[in-house]
Amino acid sequence: MVQDLPYTDAPVRYILDVELVSINPECEFVAMKLSSVSLLVLGRFDVDFLKEDTYMPDLPSNLDANLDANSDTGVKPNRELPPGIPRWVKVFGIITLILILLVVIMIIFGGGNHGPGRHGQPSSVTEQSMQQP
């Protein structure tokens, strides 16, 4: 039985009955490990043939964990260093910082007015109304 774990649009991991079958998209290699018999396949190939209708969208995969690899292949698992920050997180952070800066600039040049009733109109009656006893 083959189960497809979450990242279906970028196939990265599949589980056979006994062990993981993983693809690391950065290193572009596929590792297969079946019980006590290990098999490592290097190179790119389409793994769609492994899919079945057992999609489990709410379970995490070990996508970022380094793959187990057979020592005979010379590929050693890198368990010492944590993964770096993904590119999408960096882009997201930069966009967020820019938006925060824009909001701060808007508040500063808006004279500090920030609440409801102060947007969408060049001037507001609310301040005058609020100041009335």
Added chain:
Amino acid sequence: MIMGSRLRKLALAAHVTFSVGWIGGVIGYLTLGVAAVTSQDLQTVQAAWVSMEVIGWFAIVPLALASLLTGLVMSLGTKWGLFQHYWTLISFILTVFATVILLLHMPDVSLLVEVAQAADEASTARLGGDIFHPGLGLVVLLVIQVLNMYKPRGMTPYGWRKEQRRRAVS
């Protein structure tokens, strides 16, 4: 504690319901906010503000709190965790941010309702509406939704260490 399949699906259904309801409530609020800005009719503006207050306090705020709570249950009750993947962490931060801004914003809305009810025809055009906050809030909620749907890869150093420990034990 990892939830079982049935409980997980129940929690997921609740979380999706509350989250989508939150988005729907904000869209309704934003629509009324636009109406309050664009309308020249006093009764329309006053009705819009009263409706915004009711939707805000009795629909959006409860849905936001329920969404935050069920989101915590979903993250802590599944193997995703709250701090192990960037997408769960960012979703949590954005949800807390949106909820806090909402709770800080709603008292101002209640205040503006009183102002709108006391306004006359002459001041209606200058009363203004509420577009910025619900607009920004809607963008934040849609970003959270996209993150939750796509679950972009990326494990935090904490999640990586936890995964390493789990692998070492097993």
